[in-house]
Amino acid sequence: FDGQKKEYEEVMNLINNVLIFVFVLEAAIKIFALRCNYFKDFWNIFDSFIVFVGLLDFVMTQTETQGLFDTSIFSLFRAFRFIKLMQRVRPIRILIWTFLKSLQ
Secondary structure, three states: OHHHHHHHHHHHHHHHHHHHHHHHHHHHHHHHHHHHHHHHOHHHHHHHHHHHHHHHHHHHHHHOOHHHOOOOHHHHHHHHHHHHHHOOOHHHHHHHHHHHHHOO
16 A cells, blocks of 8 residues: 555654664774774774664755765665664674675
8 A cells, every 4th residue: 555655664764763873882882982992993983884874864854955966875774773782682693794704
């Protein structure tokens, strides 16, 4: 149904915006607490990158500047947010680390 697709999109946008807010808040608290040590950990750098891209996506969506360049890459980074959520789970963290090492 046409209406259902619009509702689905709105719910996904809301979830996306909430996750961005939570990730920004988490990064800000960790940077405040750890100062320069924050950037000594791979996962913190990864988190910062995901937060930055998420904020960029949010700003571009809100200001409707998406037409200036291809924003489909942001979809890939939305998938990385799932990795960010799962990084606390040890088996998945090991799997992700192995995958990243295999790309080098």
